[in-house]
Amino acid sequence: xxxxxxxxxxxxxxxxxxxxxxxxxxxxxxxxxxxxxxxxxxxxxxxxxxxxxxxxxxxxxxxxxxxxxxxxxxxxxxxxxxxxxxxxxxxxxxxxxxxxxxxxxxxxxxxxxxxxxxxxxxxxxxxxxxxxxxxxxxxxxxxxxxxxxxxxxxxxxxxxxxxxxxxxxxxxxxxxxxxxxxxxxxxxxxxxxxxxxxxxxxxxxxxxxxxxxxxxxxxxxxxxxxxxxxxxxxxxxxxxxxxxxxxxxxxxxxxxxxxxxxxxxxxxxxxxxxxxxxxxxxxxxxxxxxxxxxxxxxxxxxxxxxxxxxxxxxxxxxxxxxxxxxxxxxxxxxxxxxxxxxxxxxxxxxxxxxxxx
Amino acid sequence: xxxxxxxxxxxxxxxxxxxxxxxxxxxxxxxxxxxxxxxxxxxxxxxxxxxxxxxxxxxxxxxxxxxxxxxxxxxxxxxxxxxxxxxxxxxxxxxxxxxxxxxxxxxxxxxxxxxxxxxxxxxxxxxxxxxxxxxxxxxxxxxxxxxxxxxxxxxxxxxxxxxxxxxxxxxxxxxxxxxxxxxxxxxxxxxxxxxxxxxxxxxxxxxxxxxxxxxxxxxxxxxxxxxxxxxxxxxxxxxxxxxxxxxxxxxxxxxxxxxxxxxxxxxxxxxxxxxxxxxxxxxxxxxxxxxxxxxxxxxxxxxxxxxxxxxxxxxxxxxxxxxxxxxxxxxxxxxxxxxxxxxxxxxxxxxxxxxxxxxxxxxxxxxxxxxxxxxxxxxxxxxxxxxxxxxxxxxxxxxxxxxxxxxxxxxxxxxxxxxxxxxxxxxxxxxxxxxxxxxxxxxxxxxxxxxxxxxxxxxxxxxxxxxxxxxxxxxxxxxxxxxxxxxxxxxxxxxxxxxxxxxxxxxxxxxxxxxxxxxxxxxxxxxxxxxxxxxxxxxxxxxxxxxxxxxxxxxxxxxxxxxxxxxxxxxxxxxxxxxxxxxxxxxxxxxx
Numbered sequence: 001x002x003x004x005x006x007x008x009x010x011x012x013x014x015x016x017x018x019x020x021x022x023x024x025x026x027x028x029x030x031x032x033x034x035x036x037x038x039x040x041x042x043x044x045x046x047x048x049x050x051x052x053x054x055x056x057x058x059x060x061x062x063x064x065x066x067x068x069x070x071x072x073x074x075x076x077x078x079x080x081x082x083x084x085x086x087x088x089x090x091x092x093x094x095x096x097x098x099x100x101x102x103x104x105x106x107x108x109x110x111x112x113x114x115x116x117x118x119x120x121x122x123x124x125x126x127x128x129x130x131x132x133x134x135x136x137x138x139x140x141x142x143x144x145x146x147x148x149x150x151x152x153x154x155x156x157x158x159x160x161x162x163x164x165x166x167x168x169x170x171x172x173x174x175x176x177x178x179x180x181x182x183x184x185x186x187x188x189x190x191x192x193x194x195x196x197x198x199x200x201x202x203x204x205x206x207x208x209x210x211x212x213x214x215x216x217x218x219x220x221x222x223x224x225x226x227x228x229x230x231x232x233x234x235x236x237x238x239x240x241x242x243x244x245x246x247x248x249x250x251x252x253x254x255x256x257x258x259x260x261x262x263x264x265x266x267x268x269x270x271x272x273x274x275x276x277x278x279x280x281x282x283x284x285x286x287x288x289x290x291x292x293x294x295x296x297x298x299x300x301x302x303x304x305x306x307x308x309x310x311x312x313x314x315x316x317x318x319x320x321x322x323x324x325x326x327x328x329x330x331x332x333x334x335x336x337x338x339x340x341x342x343x344x345x346x347x348x349x350x351x352x353x354x355x356x357x
Numbered sequence: 358x359x360x361x362x363x364x365x366x367x368x369x370x371x372x373x374x375x376x377x378x379x380x381x382x383x384x385x386x387x388x389x390x391x392x393x394x395x396x397x398x399x400x401x402x403x404x405x406x407x408x409x410x411x412x413x414x415x416x417x418x419x420x421x422x423x424x425x426x427x428x429x430x431x432x433x434x435x436x437x438x439x440x441x442x443x444x445x446x447x448x449x450x451x452x453x454x455x456x457x458x459x460x461x462x463x464x465x466x467x468x469x470x471x472x473x474x475x476x477x478x479x480x481x482x483x484x485x486x487x488x489x490x491x492x493x494x495x496x497x498x499x500x501x502x503x504x505x506x507x508x509x510x511x512x513x514x515x516x517x518x519x520x521x522x523x524x525x526x527x528x529x530x531x532x533x534x535x536x537x538x539x540x541x542x543x544x545x546x547x548x549x550x551x552x553x554x555x556x557x558x559x560x561x562x563x564x565x566x567x568x569x570x571x572x573x574x575x576x577x578x579x580x581x582x583x584x585x586x587x588x589x590x591x592x593x594x595x596x597x598x599x600x601x602x603x604x605x606x607x608x609x610x611x612x613x614x615x616x617x618x619x620x621x622x623x624x625x626x627x628x629x630x631x632x633x634x635x636x637x638x639x640x641x642x643x644x645x646x647x648x649x650x651x652x653x654x655x656x657x658x659x660x661x662x663x664x665x666x667x668x669x670x671x672x673x674x675x676x677x678x679x680x681x682x683x684x685x686x687x688x689x690x691x692x693x694x695x696x697x698x699x700x701x702x703x704x705x706x707x708x709x710x711x712x713x714x715x716x717x718x719x720x721x722x723x724x725x726x727x728x729x730x731x732x733x734x735x736x737x738x739x740x741x742x743x744x745x746x747x748x749x750x751x752x753x754x755x756x757x758x759x760x761x762x763x764x765x766x767x768x769x770x771x772x773x774x775x776x777x778x779x780x781x782x783x784x785x786x787x788x789x790x791x792x793x794x795x796x797x798x799x800x801x802x803x804x805x806x807x808x809x810x811x812x813x814x815x816x817x818x819x820x821x822x823x824x825x826x827x828x829x830x831x832x833x834x835x836x837x838x839x840x841x842x843x844x845x846x847x848x849x850x851x852x853x854x855x856x857x858x859x860x861x862x863x864x865x866x867x868x869x870x871x872x873x874x875x876x877x878x879x880x881x882x883x884x885x886x887x888x889x890x891x892x893x894x895x896x897x898x899x900x901x902x903x904x905x906x907x908x909x910x911x912x913x914x915x916x917x918x919x920x921x922x923x924x925x926x927x928x929x930x931x932x933x934x935x936x937x938x939x940x941x942x943x944x945x946x947x948x949x
Contacts, residue, residue, distance in 0.1 A: 041655065042809075043654075043655035043810070043852055044809045044810045044811070044852065045810070045811055046810050046811055046812060046850045046851075046852070049850055057848075057849045057850075057857070058849060058850060059655075060655055060852075063655035064655070064657060065657070065658075081846075082846055082849060082850050085812075085816075085842065085843070085846040085850075086811050086812060086846070086850060089811050089812065089815040089816050089819065090811055090815065092815065092819065093815050093818075122839075123819040123839070123843070125818065125819055125822040126818070126822065147811070148808055148809070148814065150809070166650060167650055167652065167807075167808060167809075169808070170633070170635075170804060170805060170806060170807060170808060171803045171804045171805065171806045171808060171814065171817075171818070172803060172806075172808075172814060172815065172818040173808075174806070174807065174808020174809075174814060175808075
């Protein structure tokens with residue numbers, strides 16, 4: 001532990017952490033845009049500048065590690081003026097269309113603009129214009145809203161190991177792009193969407209389904225595989241508007257394409273909501289209409305039918321004539337119960353799981 | 358004249374541009390054909406040397422006969438034959454082509470340390486360098502010195518980084534030596550990118566072995582066994598000569614394993630820069646060597662602690678490294694005898710712009726600007742007053758004529774808002790518009806910003822936009838205040854040296870030439886008559902002869918008038934190209 005002083009307050013912090021971490025652990029607010037706790041430091045937005053005694057110019061709190069007896073000031077008139085200038089510059093090259101933006105209400109940039117009372121018209125000038133839209137099916141890339149914080153580039157590289165995007169061009173024309181500026185062709189995990197602090201990256205499926213204010217958040221577990229990622233389902237009028245993951249979940253906020261974007265089955269009109277029992281026995285050919293093949297049933301009737309048929313088969317041919325195959329989409333507990341049922345109730349060891357194949 | 362006739366043709370960048378290759382070739386041909394006369398053939402040699410310094414008079418050719426040196430200036434290929442027949446064969450120098458007294462004045466106040474062998478040695482021959490005492494310092498160090506002793510010597514010499522920032526070289530080496538780590542790296546920064554600067558290029562092209570020896574001494578001192586030269590691909594000749602020099606050094610056992618039979622192993626790899634100015638910034642340079650996009654990283658940690666691949670790394674500029682062998686050969690006190698208390702030694706500058714003697718100069722630190730501009734530079738060619746000098750390239754500032762008694766050293770230049778920088782020195786006279794000059798440099802830094810941090814990427818763009826509109830006559834009353842706010846903000850919040858220094862040309866011109874900004878904004882006039890949009894052209898009726906030259910030259914058909922009667926310019930149609938002004942033989946076209 002080393003003792004440092006932040007804003008006149010003497011605090012003990014572990015050696016080797018950054019000024020930003022030290023401040024956050026002690027409830028001292030420093031604004032940031034490019035900083036992300038699970039990614040390597042970047043130091044590009046310059047909002048977290050602080051004054052450190054002995055340094056000629058402000059340093060970024062997110063990249064500077066603490067030293068013994070360091071004296072830090074996080075908020076002086078000069079620092080706030082510089083932060084205001086930086087925000088003015090960012091907003092001078094940003095579409096002023098928060099009223100249409102998916103991210104409104106959950107946008108770090110919007111929040112900072114509000115806090116600092118900055119509109120970006122002070123230095124109004126050329127704005128980057130990108131007419132080309134990315135044709136991929138999942139991720140909306142609105143590069144005019146990009147502030148080049150680099151989070152998407154780093155998450156793609158450091159967490160996902162894909163490196164689908166990187167910085168391109170120089171100067172004012174610098175932008176985040178794919179190889180040869182082709183349409184995004186990656187895993188579509190959407191981690192970049194998750195970490196984007198502005199509306200530059202959003203889900204294509206999210207468009208006009210509801211924004212922060214109108215969404216109800218439901219904490220649940222992803223149904224896709226046994227990994228069991230914690231997800232937050234955002235619901236608007238009983239319809240899923242989007243799926244995200246929280247940073248304080250065990251999956252640290254990360255998800256794959258299925259968990260993040262594969263939720264449309266939930267509201268699909270083709271989804272089965274009641275058990276169906278086959279009307280026409282096997283081997284007699286399938287009729288054209290589904291209604292002629294199946295009839296709707298109650299759970300009691302359906303389960304009774306399955307139980308009686310299993311019993312018949314077991315009595316006629318022995319338990320080893322039955323096998324059970326379970327699914328990776330079931331939870332660990334469900335899979336446990338399933339093998340228990342096959343082994344103890346049916347009486348066979350013929351049980352396996354699709355993920356083993 | 359039977360003995361040792363040596364012809365030296367300047368093959369520096371400007372020498373080659375002025376036709377040095379053809380001159381050299383013509384000399385070889387002329388000597389060969391004259392070689393039918395056996396007495397000349399046997400004893401003549403012509404070889405290429407690096408920059409001789411006075412680029413304005415290229416191609417420079419030195420002819421050494423019987424211990425006598427004659428220098429020819431402005432040599433063109435068709436002049437060679439006469440020089441060979443009259444001077445070399447005939448023994449009588451062609452006096453009207455020889456340099457005059459002002460040529461010597463150019464060299465009088467210069468002190469050559471780094472450039473002492475540029476223009477003298479054949480850069481493609483390691484034996485030439487060895488014969489001049491080269492590699493003697495590293496040989497002695499490897500046999501007799503501890504790394505600490507070398508570091509102490511460099512510290513005592515007072516050498517500071519010649520790349521621009523002026524960090525004490527000995528201290529940098531000491532920090533790297535003390536930094537924990539098994540693997541350490543020695544990097545030579547040869548990514549010289551300032552517009553108008555060609556010091557490092559001249560050193561590498563003229564004396565590459567000095568840089569290699571400097572790197573070896575540095576590597577030995579900090580404990581590195583691997584070195585990189587990061588050099589821009591736009592310097593093909595420098596790259597070629599460096600490659601050759603490294604190959605020759607390897608062959609002689611001066612690079613590689615167990616050098617000169619000692620435990621010291623060191624080798625150098627060349628990395629070519631792909632054209633990004635920002636890669637001259639040390640952390641961006643490191644990123645580039647690592648195969649990443651050349652984007653600067655936040656400091657601290659500094660490269661001496663965590664540099665290339667997170668290992669302690671020293672990055673020295675070409676000129677810094679080229680000083681090292683000479684310091685170790687002649688001693689720290691010899692080097693420290695030049696310069697001022699805090700800025701020791703000499704500095705190479707590339708003198709360009711409105712100056713008679715454009716070229717490469719090496720002067721002791723502490724010399725005044727006046728001495729450089731008038732004694733060495735010879736004032737302007739046109740006889741007009743020098744208005745200001747811009748030092749340090751896009752990162753530097755403008756120093757007005759009233760301050761020409763300023764001493765050229767790190768502290769003095771910083772005090773007036775400029776920097777020594779890598780050594781560009783651009784001379785401006787009354788025909789140069791300071792607002793336009795600032796605009797040019799901001800345009801450069803904006804285009805070369807890596808885009809990582811907001812103040813540099815967006816801030817310099819906004820500064821450029823404001824300067825654009827001022828020079829186009831659309832300046833607004835609050836633009837100066839806006840520029841000042843932006844520039845101060847960019848300076849104090851940018852991530853790397855590029856952004857932190859980018860506003861210097863604007864801030865220094867705002868400080869010393871504010872009235873030019875005000876003239877543009879308030880009076881809508883460009884005092885230097887450079888900014889086209891602010892100019893008006895008209896014809897003086899009294900002197901116009903009606904010759905029609907201006908009418909024919911005008912690309913916008915803005916000039917009308919009958920033959921032999923005064924013409925007039927339609928201001929609505931005029932595109933202010935200045936063609937009429939250029940062609941009028943009677944000085945009847947006026948502009949303001």
